[in-house]
Amino acid sequence: MKMLGEYQNGNYNVTLFNNGTKIRDTINPNDNYFIPNFPECMDVKITNYCDLECPYCHENSNINGIHGNILQARFINTLHPYTELALGGGNPLSHPDLIIFLTKLKERNIIANLTVNQKHFLDNQILLKKLIDEKLIYGLGVSLIKPTDELIICLKQFSNSVLHIINGVVKIEDLQKLYNQNFKILILGYKQFRRGIDYYCELVEKNKEILYNQLPKIINKFQVVSFDNLAIEQLDVKRLMSEKQWNEFYMGNDGQYTMYIDLVENKFAKCSVSDNRYELMNNIGQMFNIVRNEKK
Amino acid sequence: MRVVRRGVFETNSSSTHSITMCSKEDYDKWEKGEILFDRDEGQFITKEEAIQKLKNDKYYKNLDFNDEEDINEVFGELNIYTSEEYFDDEFLENFEHTYITKNGETIVAFGKYGYDG
Numbered sequence: 274m275k276m277l278g279e280y281q282n283g284n285y286n287v288t289l290f291n292n293g294t295k296i297r298d299t300i301n302p303n304d305n306y307f308i309p310n311f312p313e314c315m316d317v318k319i320t321n322y323c324d325l326e327c328p329y330c331h332e333n334s335n336i337n338g339i340h341g342n343i344l345q346a347r348f349i350n351t352l353h354p355y356t357e358l359a360l361g362g363g364n365p366l367s368h369p370d371l372i373i374f375l376t377k378l379k380e381r382n383i384i385a386n387l388t389v390n391q392k393h394f395l396d397n398q399i400l401l402k403k404l405i406d407e408k409l410i411y412g413l414g415v416s417l418i419k420p421t422d423e424l425i426i427c428l429k430q431f432s433n434s435v436l437h438i439i440n441g442v443v444k445i446e447d448l449q450k451l452y453n454q455n456f457k458i459l460i461l462g463y464k465q466f467r468r469g470i471d472y473y474c475e476l477v478e479k480n481k482e483i484l485y486n487q488l489p490k491i492i493n494k495f496q497v498v499s500f501d502n503l504a505i506e507q508l509d510v511k512r513l514m515s516e517k518q519w520n521e522f523y524m525g526n527d528g529q530y531t532m533y534i535d536l537v538e539n540k541f542a543k544c545s546v547s548d549n550r551y552e553l554m555n556n557i558g559q560m561f562n563i564v565r566n567e568k569k
Numbered sequence: 570m571r572v573v574r575r576g577v578f579e580t581n582s583s584s585t586h587s588i589t590m591c592s593k594e595d596y597d598k599w600e601k602g603e604i605l606f607d608r609d610e611g612q613f614i615t616k617e618e619a620i621q622k623l624k625n626d627k628y629y630k631n632l633d634f635n636d637e638e639d640i641n642e643v644f645g646e647l648n649i650y651t652s653e654e655y656f657d658d659e660f661l662e663n664f665e666h667t668y669i670t671k672n673g674e675t676i677v678a679f680g681k682y683g684y685d686g
C-alpha cells in the first residue's frame with residue numbers, strides 16, 4: 274500500500290493510499306470530533322445520457338439525456354488537492370469531454386473515480402485500463418447486472434474495482450456466485466426515488482429481508498464490504514459491531530464530509546437524492562458551507 | 570481521534586464506509602499461528618502467500634528468503650502480523666467483539682484503538 278497524498282482539512286489530517294484506504298486523524302489527539310473546511314469527496318454527475326434505461330435507475334437516465342458542460346465548471350479550480358470525485362451519470366464514458374476533464378483533474382492532483390454499468394465496463398475494458406494506467410482514474414465502480422463468468426474474469430484484472438449492488442435489487446444467489454474471489458463490494462441502499470418508485474414491489478422487500486439476514490455471513494466472503502448511508506440504515510449495519518469499531522468505521526453523514534454536484538442541471542446538494550438543490554457556484558468552500566449547514 | 574475507510578475508493582454519492590470482520594475459524598487459526606494478518610489489506614493470509622507477496626515486490630528482490638529473521642522483519646515493515654505481534658502494543662488498547670449470526674456462524678471483529686501519534 275503506497276500513500277497517494279496527505280493534506281490538512283480543518284482540525285484533522287487525511288492520508289489517502291493507492292488501494293483507497295483513507296485515514297482521518299485529528300491534529301490534536303484529544304479532539305473527539307472532525308471539523309472539515311472543505312469536502313473530502315464529491316459525487317459529480319456529468320451526463321444524463323445512458324442507453325441502458327435500467328428499470329430501477331434513480332437518475333432517470335436515458336438516450337435523450339444530455340451531457341453536462343464539464344469543461345466550463347469553474348468550481349473545479351477551487352478544489353483542494355486529493356479531493357476525491359466520484360464521477361457518474363448516466364453513462365460517464367459516453368461524455369465526449371471525459372478524457373480532457375480527467376486530464377484537468379489529474380493536473381490538479383484531484384483523485385477521480387468513475388462508476389459505470391457492468392455492460393459499459395465489459396464493452397470498454399481497454400479504455401478503462403488505459404485511464405487507470407495513466408492515473409486519470411483510481412477507483413472504478415461497476416454496477417452489477419448479473420454475475421456472469423465474463424464479468425468475474427474481467428473484474429479480476431482491475432484491483433481497484435468495487436462492485437455496486439443495490440439492497441432489494443440484488444438476489445442472494447447472484448451474490449453467492451461472487452463469494453471468495455477477493456472482490457470488493459459496495460452495498461447501496463434502495464432509493465425510492467424517480468424510477469425506483471415504479472420498480473418498488475414485494476420482491477424488493479423480500480430481497481432486502483434476505484440480505485439483512487445473510488449480511489453477517491456475507492462480510493467474510495469479500496475482500497471489502499462497504500456501504501452507503503442508506504444501506505447502513507436499511508441493513509442496520511451497526512448491529513454487527515461494537516461501539517468502538519463503529520466509531521472507527523463510520524465515515525460520516527451525507528453532507529458532513531461529502532456533497533453532490535449535478536453538472537447536467539448545474540445544481541448542487543447534500544447528496545443525489547436531496548430535495549434541496551441549489552444553483553451551482555464557482556467556489557467549493559461556499560457550496561460546502563451551504564450543504565453542511567442545511568437543516569436536517 | 571482516528572477514522573479509517575479500508576481498501577476502497579469513493580465511487581458513490583454518499584459517504585462510503587468499509588468494514589473488515591473475520592470468521593471465528595480464521596481468528597482461531599491466527600491465534601494458533603497458522604495464518605498471518607495483513608493489516609493494510611485487512612485480511613488473513615498464509616505465510617506462503619505473504620512470502621510470495623515479497624517475492625513479487627522488486628524492492629525486496631535481494632532479500633534472503635531462507636533467512637527467517639529477515640523475513641519476519643520485513644513482515645513487520647509491511648504490517649503483516651501474528652496475533653501476538655499485532656496485540657503487543659504499549660500505546661493502544663485492544664478489542665475483540667464476537668457476534669453470532671442467525672445461522673449460528675460466529676464472527677469476530679477485532680482491532681486496536683487509542684492514539685498512536
